[in-house]
Amino acid sequence: MSIKKIYAATVLALATFSCQNHDSDMGVNPEDIYSKTNIFPQPPNQWMGENNPYYTEGYAGDVMPYYENGKFHLFFLHDAKTKPAGEGFHDIHSFETSNFTDFTYQGRQIPYGTSSEADFGVGTGSLVKVGNTYYYYYTGHNEVASFLSGNPRESVLLATSTDMKNWTKIRNFKITAPAGYYDYEFRDPHVFFNSEDGKYWMLVSAQTSDKKAVVLKFTTTNPATGNWTVENPVYTTSSSENYIMLECPDLFKMGNYWYLVFSENWSSNTGTHYRISTSPNGPWTTPQNDRLDGSYFYAAKTVSDNINRYLVGWTARKTPENNTGGKDWAGNIVAHRLVQNSDGTLAVKPVSGLPSVFGQNAVLTVDKITGNASQNGSSFTLSANSQVTFSKLQKANQITFTLNASAGKSGMILAQDTDAGSGVKIALEPGNNRIAAYVMNSGSEDLMNSYSLSSVSGTSYTVTASISNDVCVIYINDKIAFTNRIYSIVNKKWSIFSSAESSFSNINIKNPN
Numbered sequence: 001m002s003i004k005k006i007y008a009a010t011v012l013a014l015a016t017f018s019c020q021n022h023d024s025d026m027g028v029n030p031e032d033i034y035s036k037t038n039i040f041p042q043p044p045n046q047w048m049g050e051n052n053p054y055y056t057e058g059y060a061g062d063v064m065p066y067y068e069n070g071k072f073h074l075f076f077l078h079d080a081k082t083k084p085a086g087e088g089f090h091d092i093h094s095f096e097t098s099n100f101t102d103f104t105y106q107g108r109q110i111p112y113g114t115s116s117e118a119d120f121g122v123g124t125g126s127l128v129k130v131g132n133t134y135y136y137y138y139t140g141h142n143e144v145a146s147f148l149s150g151n152p153r154e155s156v157l158l159a160t161s162t163d164m165k166n167w168t169k170i171r172n173f174k175i176t177a178p179a180g181y182y183d184y185e186f187r188d189p190h191v192f193f194n195s196e197d198g199k200y201w202m203l204v205s206a207q208t209s210d211k212k213a214v215v216l217k218f219t220t221t222n223p224a225t226g227n228w229t230v231e232n233p234v235y236t237t238s239s240s241e242n243y244i245m246l247e248c249p250d251l252f253k254m255g256n257y258w259y260l261v262f263s264e265n266w267s268s269n270t271g272t273h274y275r276i277s278t279s280p281n282g283p284w285t286t287p288q289n290d291r292l293d294g295s296y297f298y299a300a301k302t303v304s305d306n307i308n309r310y311l312v313g314w315t316a317r318k319t320p321e322n323n324t325g326g327k328d329w330a331g332n333i334v335a336h337r338l339v340q341n342s343d344g345t346l347a348v349k350p351v352s353g354l355p356s357v358f359g360q361n362a363v364l365t366v367d368k369i370t371g372n373a374s375q376n377g378s379s380f381t382l383s384a385n386s387q388v389t390f391s392k393l394q395k396a397n398q399i400t401f402t403l404n405a406s407a408g409k410s411g412m413i414l415a416q417d418t419d420a421g422s423g424v425k426i427a428l429e430p431g432n433n434r435i436a437a438y439v440m441n442s443g444s445e446d447l448m449n450s451y452s453l454s455s456v457s458g459t460s461y462t463v464t465a466s467i468s469n470d471v472c473v474i475y476i477n478d479k480i481a482f483t484n485r486i487y488s489i490v491n492k493k494w495s496i497f498s499s500a501e502s503s504f505s506n507i508n509i510k511n512p513n
Contacts, residue, residue, distance in 0.1 A: 088112030408500030
């Protein structure tokens with residue numbers, strides 16, 4: 001849970017951010033376009049009423065998923081677009097879903113506190129049920145100077161409920177960084193019952209006094225007592241990693257292996273990472289490809305319905321909100337299904353209901369061919385430095401094809417403006433062993449995001465791109481996911497391209513049902 005770039009605007013001034021209306025020139029109503037796809041949800045506008053200036057728009061930050069009785073409860077940090085001076089931030093809201101394709105907004109669950117309270121800023125947490133009571137442990141964050149004069153910046157706080165709707169903050173509960181740990185960075189409690197240990201575990205993202213990142217462990221036999229005992233870290237960043245923080249930790253067992261998931265946002269390899277062990281205390285093995293998506297998918301945690309396990313995070317927005325803007329905190333919720341490979345590594349694939357969302361076939365119309373390309377129905381063979389441009393995408397879409405390429409860069413261009421040479425290029429690069437996203441702007445190409453292809457063998461790639469609003473999630477061979485924020489896809493042309501000889505087979509476009 002990273003609360004950067006926000007605090008000063010919250011305390012000192014009314015921070016306002018303009019949002020370009022990307023649909024004004026479409027000639028179609030964006031509500032009509034996206035009303036049938038709620039697959040990447042974000043908080044609705046004006047949820048507190050049309051006259052409240054604070055919550056006219058917002059984004060979803062760190063997701064804290066919980067499963068019970070057929071429903072996934074996706075608690076998340078609400079990041080409001082406007083934050084009046086003196087107000088807190090990042091209160092906890094929630095969505096409910098049974099299938100990760102239809103989501104119902106449940107509103108605010110746990111509010112932020114006042115500037116004199118530990119949870120002036122609310123941070124990531126988790127919940128566990130004991131008896132008839134739900135215990136929600138979350139981060140309190142406050143760096144107001146008057147508060148810091150007598151308190152640590154971050155602490156673990158608690159709210160309880162008997163219905164998962166009405167929460168009571170337990171004012172006399174607080175865990176702060178123990179001796180030997182830094183009280184400025186102490187957040188993101190993850191609580192679960194470890195049946196192998198017979199105790200409840202709480203993992204906390206922390207730093208040692210000499211600023212080494214750790215996942216610190218606390219245990220208790222009964223959360224109702226309020227007594228948690230600090231133990232040794234389950235993971236400490238290595239000298240080669242040297243991560244600043246291991247945010248939003250999650251720990252679970254699948255088959256014979258334990259998995260530790262965490263996110264970090266300060267290295268050259270940012271995103272959601274994982275480690276493997278045969279014990280919840282380690283030692284931990286780092287897989288060859290230790291990320292579970294690219295850098296635009298962050299703070300992901302897992303949840304299981306006792307059949308499948310899902311990875312749920314958020315996809316970063318950009319500021320300013322266009323393709324050349326910089327990556328910013330919070331955005332839309334995105335969920336993947338986790339699958340265990342035979343060697344214990346993890347694969348990522350679409351949730352099972354996603355294909356059913358896109359049931360209407362669209363016409364594939366060639367608009368222009370640049371270079372040398374041959375067509376056979378919905379399949380194309382491209383020579384080096386060739387491109388096939390198709391007509392405009394009019395709705396949320398799912399695009400599928402099989403790409404055969406062994407060299408160079410091949411893939412597709414979205415949000416394409418051929419006259420200005422703008423758009424976003426999604427390129428599979430076998431020689432670089434990666435898939436990459438480039439922002440195209442008047443002839444230049446700037447790397448936006450990349451992800452390893454090491455989990456995919458061979459040179460044949462079955463590609464599925466699910467697009468709704470500004471979020472594009474690409475799955476390859478049901479092994480990896482590559483998530484990006486791409487603005488202005490609708491009502492823009494798109495292309496396939498290749499810098500070396502390649503083939504695109506069975507291109508298919510589907511619109512929502």
